[in-house]
Amino acid sequence: MNNALPMGRVFGIPLRMHWTVPVLVWLFGYSLGSRTLPDSVPDRPGAVYAVAGLAGALLLLASLLAHEAAHAVTARRKGIPVQGITLWALGGVTEMGRPRAAGAAFLVAVSGPLTSLVVGAVAFGAGVGLGTVHGWAVPAAVLLWLGWINAVLGVFNLLPAAPLDGGRVVQALLWWRTGDRDRAERAAARSGQVMGAAMVAVGWISLLRGYPGGLWLSFIGLFVMFVAGAERKHAALAPALRGLRASDAMTTPVETCPDWLTVERCVEEVALQARHGVLPVTDFDGRPSGLLHLGRLAKVPPDRRDDLRVRDVAVPLERCTACGPEDLLTDVLEKLTLGGGAYILVIGAGRLAGVITERDVTRLLQRHALRGPAAR
Numbered sequence: 001m002n003n004a005l006p007m008g009r010v011f012g013i014p015l016r017m018h019w020t021v022p023v024l025v026w027l028f029g030y031s032l033g034s035r036t037l038p039d040s041v042p043d044r045p046g047a048v049y050a051v052a053g054l055a056g057a058l059l060l061l062a063s064l065l066a067h068e069a070a071h072a073v074t075a076r077r078k079g080i081p082v083q084g085i086t087l088w089a090l091g092g093v094t095e096m097g098r099p100r101a102a103g104a105a106f107l108v109a110v111s112g113p114l115t116s117l118v119v120g121a122v123a124f125g126a127g128v129g130l131g132t133v134h135g136w137a138v139p140a141a142v143l144l145w146l147g148w149i150n151a152v153l154g155v156f157n158l159l160p161a162a163p164l165d166g167g168r169v170v171q172a173l174l175w176w177r178t179g180d181r182d183r184a185e186r187a188a189a190r191s192g193q194v195m196g197a198a199m200v201a202v203g204w205i206s207l208l209r210g211y212p213g214g215l216w217l218s219f220i221g222l223f224v225m226f227v228a229g230a231e232r233k234h235a236a237l238a239p240a241l242r243g244l245r246a247s248d249a250m251t252t253p254v255e256t257c258p259d260w261l262t263v264e265r266c267v268e269e270v271a272l273q274a275r276h277g278v279l280p281v282t283d284f285d286g287r288p289s290g291l292l293h294l295g296r297l298a299k300v301p302p303d304r305r306d307d308l309r310v311r312d313v314a315v316p317l318e319r320c321t322a323c324g325p326e327d328l329l330t331d332v333l334e335k336l337t338l339g340g341g342a343y344i345l346v347i348g349a350g351r352l353a354g355v356i357t358e359r360d361v362t363r364l365l366q367r368h369a370l371r372g373p374a375a376r
Helices: 021-040 046-077 102-134 135-159 166-176 181-208 213-241 265-271 294-298 328-333 358-371
Strands: 004-010 013-018 082-088 091-096 280-282 287-295 322-323 343-348 351-357
Touching: 004 046, 004 082, 013 046, 021 046, 021 082, 021 135, 046 082, 046 091, 046 102, 046 135, 102 135, 102 166, 102 287, 166 181, 181 213, 213 328, 265 294, 280 351, 287 294, 287 343, 322 328, 328 358, 351 358
Parallel strands: 013 082, 322 343
Antiparallel strands: 004 013, 082 091, 280 287, 343 351
């Protein structure tokens, strides 16, 4: 996911935080401190509500991290590669490879919601204990709120619609029962599209009836519809791409740009003659070092173009999608992150062997269609 900042590691897994996370913390902290706590524990100083609201929002963020960490740790124990965890406004995303067995897929899917339900039960129990035994009303109210939120999160994620965890559970069960992974993925994605549309409809009806929370539900529904549609498309593509290597799809030769050029020289000598909107960049030794988006290059102020180098505005290699020429194309396409664009660097022996674009994949699919049903 773009615009996410590295925040260290959790259980050895890279953790990133999207810029929307502070917005999430502020919204929940404000709602908790200005409404929920004053209603449940009245007549306290405003500073108490503000501090308790912020503490509750941070605890919620920690519980979201626990949910995603459960997915990641379970996946790693099942031999599934995990690229990282990203927290953002709608919770979190765990980037991982595809499970090779239905049982592993099931365990990875249920681990997150179960963790949320356990966290919710513990928080609720602690809140009851603090309130009844010690009389700490404000901390107890915060923990009761946290328990309720985690219970809702766990149940909501178990809805049978991809990309929610419940959709992954249904997908794993269908895969186990039918032995057809592609069919199971398509069914889960269809249910996700239907569920997302239902969320949007209910959200708008709620909003029109004066419930502001309906807007948030509609936003979640749109996200579910979008991701489910992408997953359904991917499931339909899988049979056509199965068995193909990255080298079968890549384009070569490739236009490149030295990363040590100034932005001004790059514009004059490379960008104005480029045939594509994205260019791989290379270092002094000719090794790939990242990607340069011409749109980003154009945003550099004219008075800074002689001071900045291409490497200063390019996306570094570690944030790009890269693979080897012999990697399976289906595995490579799974590395693409949401919103990252279908542009893949194919690197062999430390050198740029080619690139794979959305157009290259489309061309392969068109060839597959031309062969006809009898040839498949």
